[in-house]
Amino acid sequence: MAVARTIPRLGVSIMIRRHPDGDFLLVKRGRPPAKGMWAFPGGKVEFGETLADAAARELREETAIDLRPTAFAHEAHVELIQRDDGGHVVSHFLLMVMQANIAADITPVAGDDADEVRFCAADDMDPDTVTPSTHERAKLAGPFKQS
Secondary structure, three states, X not given: OHHHHOOOEEEEEEEEEXXXXXXXXXXXXXXXXXXXXEEXXXXXXOOOOOHHHHHHHHHHHXXXXXXXXXXXXXXXXXXXXXXXXXXXXXXXXXXXXXXXEEOOOOOOOOXXXXXXXXXXXXXXXXXXXXXXXXXXXXXXXXXXXXX
């Protein structure tokens, strides 16, 4: 449907921090956009789905962790617009970032379009392999606070 390509898509990601170290859960994207890059789990919001439901579904599909986000992250929205070499828009997403904490004994398992999963401290994120919005949100999150 041509209309779907002319309007932004709504996406959601979930910034998960692990007790007690505060490391972030990252998935290595298996599909475009951002194929091969590390990012927070997330994806498209389906029609009729709340942001929290979409975040929980994407987290479950990509990591096998069953958890609902507790709140929106600081600076919760990100505009992701990718252009080709000619300047034409290839993809346009409005991404809402939610957050939650998990215990250290929970082990994620890569699934769906996630090639790998890992935990990583914000200072250890490589800007060349982590999506810019993920790296920026991790830095904005600041020191870990248990909830």
